[in-house]
Amino acid sequence: MTPPLIALRGVTRSYGTGEAQVRALDGVDLTITKGEFVAIMGPSGSGKSTTMNIIGCLDRPSSGEYLFQGTPVQGLSNDQRALLRRHALGFVFQGFNLLARTSALENVELPLIYKGLPREAREARARLALEKVGLQGREDHDPSQLSGGQQQRVAIARALAGDPTVILADEPTGNLDSHRSHEIMTLLQKLNRDEGITIVMVTHEDDIAAYAGRLLIFTDGKLTRDETITPRG
Amino acid sequence: MIWETVRLAFTAIIRNKLRSFLTVLGVVIGVAAVIAMVTIGQGSSAQVEASVEALGTNVLIVRPGARGFGPSSGPPAPRFTTKDAEALAELSTVQYAAPVVSSSQTVVAGGANTTSQVYGTTADYLSVQNWALTGGRSFTEGEQKSGAALCILGQTVRSKLFGSADPLGETVRIKGLSCEVIGLLAVKGAGTFGQDQDEVVLMPARTVQRRLEGNQDVDSISVALRREVTAARGIAQVSEVLRERRRIGLGQTDNFSVTDMKEISSMLSGVSSVLTSLLSAVAAVSLLVGGIGIMNIMLVSVTERTREIGIRLAVGATSGQVLTQFLVEAVVLSVLGGVLGIVTGLGLAWVGTIFMAIPFAPSGAIVALAFGFSALVGVVFGYFPARNAARLDPIEALRHQ
Ligand SMILES: Nc1ncnc2c1ncn2[C@@H]1O[C@H](COP(=O)(O)OP(=O)(O)O)[C@@H](O)[C@H]1O
Ligand SMILES: [Mg+2]
Numbered sequence: 001m002t003p004p005l006i007a008l009r010g011v012t013r014s015y016g017t018g019e020a021q022v023r024a025l026d027g028v029d030l031t032i033t034k035g036e037f038v039a040i041m042g043p044s045g046s047g048k049s050t051t052m053n054i055i056g057c058l059d060r061p062s063s064g065e066y067l068f069q070g071t072p073v074q075g076l077s078n079d080q081r082a083l084l085r086r087h088a089l090g091f092v093f094q095g096f097n098l099l100a101r102t103s104a105l106e107n108v109e110l111p112l113i114y115k116g117l118p119r120e121a122r123e124a125r126a127r128l129a130l131e132k133v134g135l136q137g138r139e140d141h142d143p144s145q146l147s148g149g150q151q152q153r154v155a156i157a158r159a160l161a162g163d164p165t166v167i168l169a170d171e172p173t174g175n176l177d178s179h180r181s182h183e184i185m186t187l188l189q190k191l192n193r194d195e196g197i198t199i200v201m202v203t204h205e206d207d208i209a210a211y212a213g214r215l216l217i218f219t220d221g222k223l224t225r226d227e228t229i230t231p232r233g
Numbered sequence: 234m235i236w237e238t239v240r241l242a243f244t245a246i247i248r249n250k251l252r253s254f255l256t257v258l259g260v261v262i263g264v265a266a267v268i269a270m271v272t273i274g275q276g277s278s279a280q281v282e283a284s285v286e287a288l289g290t291n292v293l294i295v296r297p298g299a300r301g302f303g304p305s306s307g308p309p310a311p312r313f314t315t316k317d318a319e320a321l322a323e324l325s326t327v328q329y330a331a332p333v334v335s336s337s338q339t340v341v342a343g344g345a346n347t348t349s350q351v352y353g354t355t356a357d358y359l360s361v362q363n364w365a366l367t368g369g370r371s372f373t374e375g376e377q378k379s380g381a382a383l384c385i386l387g388q389t390v391r392s393k394l395f396g397s398a399d400p401l402g403e404t405v406r407i408k409g410l411s412c413e414v415i416g417l418l419a420v421k422g423a424g425t426f427g428q429d430q431d432e433v434v435l436m437p438a439r440t441v442q443r444r445l446e447g448n449q450d451v452d453s454i455s456v457a458l459r460r461e462v463t464a465a466r467g468i469a470q471v472s473e474v475l476r477e478r479r480r481i482g483l484g485q486t487d488n489f490s491v492t493d494m495k496e497i498s499s500m501l502s503g504v505s506s507v508l509t510s511l512l513s514a515v516a517a518v519s520l521l522v523g524g525i526g527i528m529n530i531m532l533v534s535v536t537e538r539t540r541e542i543g544i545r546l547a548v549g550a551t552s553g554q555v556l557t558q559f560l561v562e563a564v565v566l567s568v569l570g571g572v573l574g575i576v577t578g579l580g581l582a583w584v585g586t587i588f589m590a591i592p593f594a595p596s597g598a599i600v601a602l603a604f605g606f607s608a609l610v611g612v613v614f615g616y617f618p619a620r621n622a623a624r625l626d627p628i629e630a631l632r633h634q
Contacts, residue, residue, distance in 0.1 A: 058547055058628040079551045085627075086549025097544050097631060100537065101248045111548035113237055158548070 003070030005166065005198055006032040006055055011064035012221075013050050024050040026221035027064070032200065034165070037192045037231065039209035040202045042218030048202045049094060049170055051218070055200060056091050056168045057081045086114050090159030092169035094202075096151045098143045104130060104154045105139040111162040129161035130154070132187055134180075148175040156184060160191060167191070169201040173208055185211040189233060207232075238554055242561035253566055255530045256615070260570025260607040261577055263523025267603035268578025270516040272595045273585045274509035280423065280591040281505040284498070291458035292361060292494040293467060295321070295475065299488060310488035312450035315438055317478060321454060322357070326462040326470045331358035332451040334441045340434055342394040342405040349390045351407060351434045353441025354455075359418075361457040369401045369416035372437050380439035385416035387433035405434075410444045412436065423590040464493045520603065524610040531614035536634045539622040543630030552623035556616070559623075563615025567608040574607065575600055 013025040025047045032038055040048050053059035054066060057073060066073045068084065076084065085091075090111070098107045105126050112122035130139055133153035143151050152175045159167050167188070173181035189211050191197045203209050210232045217225035246253045297310040318332035334353035339346055352358070356371040369385070376383055384405060391400055400414045421430040442449055458467035468491050475489055538559075545555050579595055586593040622630050 053628050056547075058631070059626055079553070082546060082549055082551040085547065089549075091547055093547075093631070097540070097547065099541060099544055106244075110545070113241070114545075114549040114554065116237075162548070 003067065004031045005034045005036075005069060006030070006200075007065075007067040007070075008051075008054070008061075009065040009067070011051075011054060011061040011066060013047070013054065013059070014062045023221050025054070025061070028221075028223050030216070030223055030226075032198065034198055035192070035196050036198055036214055037189065037212045038198075038200045038214045038216060039212035040200065040216045040218060041204065041206075041209055042224075046218040047221040048218050050221075052091075052168050052170050052200065052202060055166075056089055057085050058091070086111065086162075088165040090162050090164035090167045092152075092155050092159045092167065092172045094170040094174065096143070096155045098151055098154055098158075100144070101142055103140045103142050104135060104146065104150075104157075107143070107154055108158045108161050111158060115162060125161050126157070129157035132160065133157045134183065149177065149180055152176060153180075153184070156187075160197075163195075164197065166198040166200065169199065171202050171204065173203065173205070181205075181208060186233065189231065235557065238557045239561050242558045242565065245558065245562055246565060249534075252530060252534050256527055256566045256611060257570040257573065259523045259526035259530065260567055260611050261523075261574040262526065263520040263607040263610070264571055264574025264603045265578035265581060266519030266523070267516040267606075268575060268595065268600055269581035269585065270512040270519070271509075271599045272579070272582035272593070273589070273591070274512035275596060275599075276582070276586045276591040276593060277589065278502070278505045278509050279594055281498070281501050283422075283592070291460070291462060291464055291467060293456040293458065293464070293471060294492045294494060295454040295456060295471065295489060296452070296492070297489050299486060299490060311479065312452075313454055313489075314449055314451055315442075317475065318355075318451065318454045320474060320478060321456055321471060324470050324474060326458055326467045327456055328459045329357040329360045329455075329457040331355050331361050331455045332438050333358065333453045333455055334438050334446060334450065335452050336441060336445055338407050338434075338445065340390060340394065340405050340407050342400070342403065345394045347390060347393040347432075349387070349432050349434050351436060351441060351445065353436050353438040353445075355438060358435065358455060361455045364421065365419040366416045367419045368399075369414070371416055377437045377439060380437055380443050382410055382412045382440060382444070383415045383437065384412040385418060385435040386414055387418045387431040387435075388420045389429055389431040390434055391417060407434070407436075408445055410440075412440075429590075464495060468493065516603075520606055523607060527607075527610050528614045531618060535618045535622075538619065539625075539630050539633040542619065542622040543625075543627050543633065546623070546627040546630060555623045556620060559619035560612070560616050563612045564608075566615065567611030570611065571604040571608050575604060578603070 008028050008030040011025055011028045012023065015022045015024060028051065040051065042048055050059065054061055060074060073081065099110065105123070108126035108129050109122045112125060127139065130136060133156050135150060135153055135157065138146065138150060146154065152172065156169070156172055159169065173184055176184060185208055188199055188201070192199050201212065209215055213229065213231050215227050215229050216223055297312050313332065315332045318330045321327055321330035331354050336351050337348060338351045340349050355377050359371060366385070371385065372383060386400060394400065394405065395403065401417065403414050404411050405414060418431070418433070423429060438451065456471060458464065471491055472487065476487065479488060481487060542555050546552065582595060583593050
């Protein structure tokens with residue numbers, strides 16, 4: 001039997017020490033298999049972003065185990081984790097995290113540069129990704145010339161351009177109007193269904209979560225509900 | 234991949250124009266200031282040394298009046314005459330002794346005129362001063378004795394009166410006296426005090442005394458001692474003879490002074506080396522200021538750069554790739570600043586030396602030192618904050634501020 005894509009075993013994450021210590025995650029067990037579309041919901045501060053960061057190898061658990069395709073991530077060196085991010089993970093940050101004074105196209109190309117794609121190939125792929133999120137004609141704009149929603153779509157294009165195994169999206173529609181939100185969700189659903197990309201997404205909106213096939217609810221750093229749902233659309 | 238990284242570095246430089254410009258400026262200021270100041274300082278030292286050389290080995294200047302500055306008390310000391318110079322020339326320690334009658338005069342030729350020092354002296358003056366002729370000839374014994382109306386022009390006077398034309402055989406007028414130009418002096422440049430030594434006209438001493446001054450006085454006597462003679466022995470012999478000739482009794486003080494030019498020049502060398510140290514200190518401060526400027530710019534941009542590093546790490550860059558990019562950036566900016574600084578510094582030094590009429594002799598060691606220091610500051614402050622950021626977990630780098 002092939003190991004699950006993502007497996008968290010008793011993962012905790014604490015910030016600070018002593019009296020002031022905050023437990024952002026408090027013993028999370030979670031298994032995600034390849035090809036799933038998972039939505040994470042829960043009140044603010046319940047540990048959703050922390051979970052995403054740990055799955056995305058941007059952060060490390062304080063204790064517990066994280067296995068990616070059966071490999072314990074905590075045993076990897078920094079460079080090995082970088083390679084894992086480069087080849088398997090695409091991240092859409094809550095705060096976009098685009099490079100300033102850098103065009104949309106170049107922002108989307110960034111992961112492809114580190115993947116070692118030749119210039120023409122990565123430009124073509126970046127253009128395609130921008131087109132998929134509806135930003136054709138905005139390739140040369142830099143983040144300061146784009147609205148919040150447009151920046152968010154550049155961030156989504158950057159995550160999917162690298163053709164990752166998993167896309168981790170932290171509130172990807174948080175800044176989009178309802179029409180745009182549903183377009184993006186349709187796109188993510190299409191990537192999930194047609195290309196088999198595993199998607200883990202944090203959202204506050206029920207109708208956005210409804211695109212997923214599985215819903216996780218976090219409360220106070222614990223995974224309190226885990227149910228399969230019938231995706232809409 | 235390394236070329237991709239280098240390309241990323243150049244992209245970042247171009248993208249962050251202000252930051253790049255300020256970094257380069259910091260390096261330019263440091264490098265240029267050091268090079269300009271030290272080059273000018275060394276040029277003026279070289280100038281002093283050159284004028285010390287030009288004084289010849291053992292030159293004494295003999296003047297009437299007691300030694301020292303400021304007004305002397307009592308009646309003015311009697312002047313020297315050409316006879317005194319002739320007597321000194323006979324001495325065993327003396328090689329040449331030339332009387333100098335100096336006077337400032339307006340010299341006219343055709344429509345042009347200029348004010349110049351006019352020295353009435355003998356052909357020996359050129360030997361004492363180690364001064365060559367570039368054209369024509371010097372005065373003969375007979376011309377000196379008869380007080381012929383002849384003159385030798387310094388280069389500044391020549392160019393002011395005749396431009397590039399050949400003045401030999403032409404006539405200049407000084408106080409109504411028409412003199413034939415028989416010789417041209419070689420360029421001597423600025424003197425120890427920055428005066429233009431080429432603004433000079435030499436005439437036979439007798440001519441100046443009779444036709445311009447109307448007396449028999451000699452203002453000073455320039456004495457060249459023989460090579461093997463020490464200054465102390467020369468001064469002793471010269472003083473003894475002059476005391477005798479001026480009838481100064483035992484126990485009476487001299488009413489003349491004998492100055493060893495070496496003494497003056499070594500004093501000046503001291504002054505100029507102090508000046509050079511001072512300039513070097515100022516330059517070191519500029520270097521430091523430039524360095525602090527670079528440091529500031531680098532530290533101010535650390536927040537933005539830390540987030541940039543976080544983004545790059547998050548999309549799959551290894552910390553090595555990020556660091557290579559930052560190192561290339563820092564090196565490119567520092568080297569660019571260094572090269573511009575060298576050009577600017579040498580340019581400023583060159584202009585400075587022209588204005589001050591001193592030799593322009595840049596030192597490779599200083600250029601290398603200034604460049605090395607500034608480049609080091611640029612690289613260190615460009616690289617080390619990046620190194621710290623690249624060691625963080627990506628999420629920490631992204632959260633920075
Ligand atoms: N860098 C940090 N330092 C201290 N506390 C943090 C940090 N990041 C998150 N937290 C805390 O951890 C908890 C979970 O945060 P997060 O995972 O961002 O919640 P959310 O579910 O809203 O995404 C919160 O209480 C938050 O205050
Ligand atoms: Mg969050």
